[in-house]
Amino acid sequence: MNAPITTVAATTHCWKCSAPTSGAHFCAGCGKIQPLPPGTDYFAFFGLAQKLTIDLEALEQRFHSLSWKLHPDHFARAAQEERQLSLDRSSQLNDAYRTLRDPVARVEYLLGLAGMRREGQKKQQAPPELLEEVFELNESLEELREARQSGGTGAQMSSLRAKLEAAQHKFELLLSDVDKELARVRSEWDAALDSGADETARKKLMERMNEILNRRSYVRNLVNDVRQELVTRDS
Amino acid sequence: MSVGFHESQITFGFHESLVTGHESLFITQGGTHKNMPRTVGIDLGTTYSLIAYQDKREGRPKCIPGPYGTPLCPSVVSVDADGSIVVGEAARRRLLTQSERTIYSVKRLMGRGPADVQDELKIFPFRIDPASKNVIRVRLGDRVFTPPEISAFILRELKSWADEYFQDAVTRAVITVPAYFNDAQRQATRDAGRLAGLEVLRLVNEPTAAALAYGLHEKKRGRVAVYDFGGGTFDISILKLISTTDGDIYQVLSTNGDTHLGGDDIDNALQALAREEIQSQGVDLSAHPDALQELRKALIAAKHELSSESRTTVKFPLPGGSVYFREIARVEYDRLIHPIVDRTMVPVRQALADAKLTPAEIEEVVLVGGSTRVPLVRATVERYFGRAPHTELNPDEVVALGAAVQADILEGGVADMLLLDVTPLSLGIETMGGVVAKIIPRNSTVPAGAAEMFTTGVENQTGIDIHVLQGEREMAKDCRSLARFQLKVPPGPAGLARIEVKFLIDASGILQVAARDVRTGEEHSVEVQPSYGLDDAEVERMLEESIEFAEQDFSERQLIEARNEAESVLTATHKALAREQAEAPGELSAEERRAIDGAVTALRESLAGTDYKRIRAFVDVLNQATTPLAERMMNRAIGTALEGKNLGQV
Numbered sequence: 001m002n003a004p005i006t007t008v009a010a011t012t013h014c015w016k017c018s019a020p021t022s023g024a025h026f027c028a029g030c031g032k033i034q035p036l037p038p039g040t041d042y043f044a045f046f047g048l049a050q051k052l053t054i055d056l057e058a059l060e061q062r063f064h065s066l067s068w069k070l071h072p073d074h075f076a077r078a079a080q081e082e083r084q085l086s087l088d089r090s091s092q093l094n095d096a097y098r099t100l101r102d103p104v105a106r107v108e109y110l111l112g113l114a115g116m117r118r119e120g121q122k123k124q125q126a127p128p129e130l131l132e133e134v135f136e137l138n139e140s141l142e143e144l145r146e147a148r149q150s151g152g153t154g155a156q157m158s159s160l161r162a163k164l165e166a167a168q169h170k171f172e173l174l175l176s177d178v179d180k181e182l183a184r185v186r187s188e189w190d191a192a193l194d195s196g197a198d199e200t201a202r203k204k205l206m207e208r209m210n211e212i213l214n215r216r217s218y219v220r221n222l223v224n225d226v227r228q229e230l231v232t233r234d235s
Numbered sequence: 236m237s238v239g240f241h242e243s244q245i246t247f248g249f250h251e252s253l254v255t256g257h258e259s260l261f262i263t264q265g266g267t268h269k270n271m272p273r274t275v276g277i278d279l280g281t282t283y284s285l286i287a288y289q290d291k292r293e294g295r296p297k298c299i300p301g302p303y304g305t306p307l308c309p310s311v312v313s314v315d316a317d318g319s320i321v322v323g324e325a326a327r328r329r330l331l332t333q334s335e336r337t338i339y340s341v342k343r344l345m346g347r348g349p350a351d352v353q354d355e356l357k358i359f360p361f362r363i364d365p366a367s368k369n370v371i372r373v374r375l376g377d378r379v380f381t382p383p384e385i386s387a388f389i390l391r392e393l394k395s396w397a398d399e400y401f402q403d404a405v406t407r408a409v410i411t412v413p414a415y416f417n418d419a420q421r422q423a424t425r426d427a428g429r430l431a432g433l434e435v436l437r438l439v440n441e442p443t444a445a446a447l448a449y450g451l452h453e454k455k456r457g458r459v460a461v462y463d464f465g466g467g468t469f470d471i472s473i474l475k476l477i478s479t480t481d482g483d484i485y486q487v488l489s490t491n492g493d494t495h496l497g498g499d500d501i502d503n504a505l506q507a508l509a510r511e512e513i514q515s516q517g518v519d520l521s522a523h524p525d526a527l528q529e530l531r532k533a534l535i536a537a538k539h540e541l542s543s544e545s546r547t548t549v550k551f552p553l554p555g556g557s558v559y560f561r562e563i564a565r566v567e568y569d570r571l572i573h574p575i576v577d578r579t580m581v582p583v584r585q586a587l588a589d590a591k592l593t594p595a596e597i598e599e600v601v602l603v604g605g606s607t608r609v610p611l612v613r614a615t616v617e618r619y620f621g622r623a624p625h626t627e628l629n630p631d632e633v634v635a636l637g638a639a640v641q642a643d644i645l646e647g648g649v650a651d652m653l654l655l656d657v658t659p660l661s662l663g664i665e666t667m668g669g670v671v672a673k674i675i676p677r678n679s680t681v682p683a684g685a686a687e688m689f690t691t692g693v694e695n696q697t698g699i700d701i702h703v704l705q706g707e708r709e710m711a712k713d714c715r716s717l718a719r720f721q722l723k724v725p726p727g728p729a730g731l732a733r734i735e736v737k738f739l740i741d742a743s744g745i746l747q748v749a750a751r752d753v754r755t756g757e758e759h760s761v762e763v764q765p766s767y768g769l770d771d772a773e774v775e776r777m778l779e780e781s782i783e784f785a786e787q788d789f790s791e792r793q794l795i796e797a798r799n800e801a802e803s804v805l806t807a808t809h810k811a812l813a814r815e816q817a818e819a820p821g822e823l824s825a826e827e828r829r830a831i832d833g834a835v836t837a838l839r840e841s842l843a844g845t846d847y848k849r850i851r852a853f854v855d856v857l858n859q860a861t862t863p864l865a866e867r868m869m870n871r872a873i874g875t876a877l878e879g880k881n882l883g884q885v
Binding site for chain 2: 094
């Protein structure tokens with residue numbers, strides 16, 4: 001049994017001909033572009049269930065096809081209201097596509113919809129299992145910065161950079177592990193939806209996803225910090 | 236006489252042939268295009284501006300030529316002593332004689348404040364009025380203008396070319412901007428359009444416009460990199476060209492650039508070198524602004540030479556009588572401009588990284604902009620992408636042509652092409668501690684939006700301040716301030732007010748803001764105060780003032796210009812002949828003298844009439860007839876200066 005597609009209240013009507021529209025992009029009766037009903041989420045926009053595995057090719061095709069219909073360029077000579085609606089709808093389309101296309105953003109968005117996205121209390125707080133590595137890394141970063149400021153020798157700088165590069169590599173592997181974990185939970189979620197799991201089960205899954213996202217965010221920031229330092233040219 | 240056109244399409248006129256005096260047929264197209272509101276595409280460039288339209292019959296875009304027969308209008312504006320505005324080639328000539336009333340490269344000042352351009356002032360002769368606050372005001376002679384007003388003069392000139400060409404008024408336009416232009420720079424461009432009497436339907440990014448023209452021409456598909464190196468700005472855009480059942484999609488994946496980097500920088504590097512060497516010859520050019528412009532002109536000519544020759548020579552007579560004689564080899568030139576070309580590769584690497592592509596994955600590379608004629612640029616781009624870039628399309632015209640195609644799309648003339656562009660810079664809001672919260676990331680497809688909820692922090696707070704910025708840095712002070720606005724709320728407990736603010740970047744890349752009180756559902760008015768631009772009231776005021784400048788009829792202006800040119804060329808010829816007689820009698824052959832006399836007479840005759848095209852034609856004839864004379868005079872001048880000196884002393 002497939003997960004139900006989020007439905008939008010069927011109380012929306014066309015502003016032009018008053019036919020019921022069920023939140024569709026265009027009125028089935030007169031064809032005019034419609035305003036977005038409040039609460040339409042990105043999944044519904046694309047006519048998708050709130051599942052976390054998405055066929056990217058199909059998504060892109062749908063994106064292109066909707067772009068043809070909604071883009072302001074094709075409303076340049078239409079009335080002011082239609083132009084504004086096209087602007088709103090196409091910005092929603094672009095935002096939806098951008099979010100659903102990225103596997104991490106997709107999860108963040110889903111959690112956000114359910115009110116389950118809670119970022120780490122302090123952004124700078126290291127997850128406990130990473131404390132030692134993070135400590136070492138921060139040490140290396142400091143050493144490099146100090147050496148740079150006080151004019152370390154070529155040999156010193158090289159060895160410090162090598163140390164940092166090793167740390168960067170380690171954290172990139174960690175990041176890739178976290179991503180794999182996230183991918184596993186995404187599949188679990190989809191399976192849960194398909195088998196009609198209850199709210200408690202779904203909440204548990206979402207809590208796990210939230211924790212993984214926080215960990216991922218932390219590791220990714222570390223990787224970026226190191227990358228920044230290494231990119232800085234040492235003369 | 237059968238001419239093969241339907242009669243309603245043509246008007247006949249008769250025009251005396253220049254040389255033989257026979258009457259010949261002079262056909263203009265008018266007729267069918269009357270009463271059709273026409274949208275044109277305009278490339279408002281740093282060095283040259285162009286205007287183009289989609290020729291429906293031929294199914295392709297075409298540039299509209301100006302009074303000199305070329306579609307290139309130098310982006311130069313001059314204000315004569317009587318207050319009349321001169322634009323284009325005529326203004327460019329005034330750079331050499333009235334540099335304090337003339338301005339070039341005004342695009343560098345658009346959407347920027349006085350503090351932003353301090354570095355530029357060291358190398359560009361911009362006279363910034365001290366009264367400039369957040370909008371730059373430039374002094375030209377005894378008048379003061381803002382950059383959008385100056386750009387509007389250029390747009391008006393182009394508009395007049397189109398009005399003349401179509402024999403009908405043009406009122407709607409698509410104007411191109413560098414992809415990396417921020418919101419303030421875009422708004423300034425749109426303001427310029429308004430001031431020029433144009434309804435600006437859309438701003439299009441220059442590399443994207445070029446891709447449109449290129450795609451139409453080549454009918455290729457795949458991943459394309461557009462490397463656009465113009466007079467003052469550099470852009471790199473990575474696009475995907477796709478065919479779908481609905482038609483062709485031009486989707487921008489990423490864009491990056493530098494709005495302070497262009498051919499002007501190459502010119503300035505050459506000028507810095509020349510001025511230093513001239514200084515050591517004992518001449519200080521800073522006291523001679525006109526001579527500086529002559530030097531700039533000579534160095535630009537040398538730069539153009541070096542695009543096809545391996546060496547060039549600059550022979551520049553200095554005030555005081557000596558001569559600056561300098562041979563420049565391509566090797567030395569490359570070394571001089573290497574850092575400038577390297578700078579272009581930084582945004583290129585970033586754009587590829589953002590598109591998650593490697594150079595090898597790019598299937599086509601397109602070069603746009605006059606500065607891509609520089610051999611070092613071509614070699615660098617070819618080496619980086621591992622393939623020869625496309626240069627079939629005229630790098631000067633391709634952007635205007637693409638803009639014309641976009642204009643046609645907007646007019647509904649093309650239903651099977653779609654442009655999906657992106658915003659180049661992240662949009663953010665300043666939060667506590669001066670940190671920027673990004674709400675729309677860079678390279679988001681436009682239109683793009685974000686909604687943020689705002690509330691009060693303390694009891695009885697009556698206003699919520701919002702500061703909007705563009706940029707990639709963490710701190711607000713390192714980003715570009717776009718605008719500030721305040722939401723007024725009635726007094727109440729902290730956290731009670733709930734205002735949703737919607738930020739929308741439209742297809743032109745310009746920000747729209749709308750606010751809504753969530754509790755009442757009512758729209759909340761927002762008054763945005765731009766950080767670097769003209770607000771609506773100022774633009775309105777300028778529009779009113781500009782009506783006071785009763786614009787002279789196009790032809791009338793052209794006639795005055797042509798007459799001025801003729802007078803100055805006649806005077807110069809007269810002086811030159813007298814000088815030659817004094818310095819080297821007998822050099823001038825009887826044949827040459829006859830040719831010059833004939834040209835002078837013909838020109839004088841044409842001055843009695845009102846056909847400016849004819850006057851111009853005879854000016855050209857006289858210039859040609861006096862070229863050998865001018866060369867001899869120049870060689871004599873250099874010879875005297877070099878006499879008694881060896882090359883080491885020169």
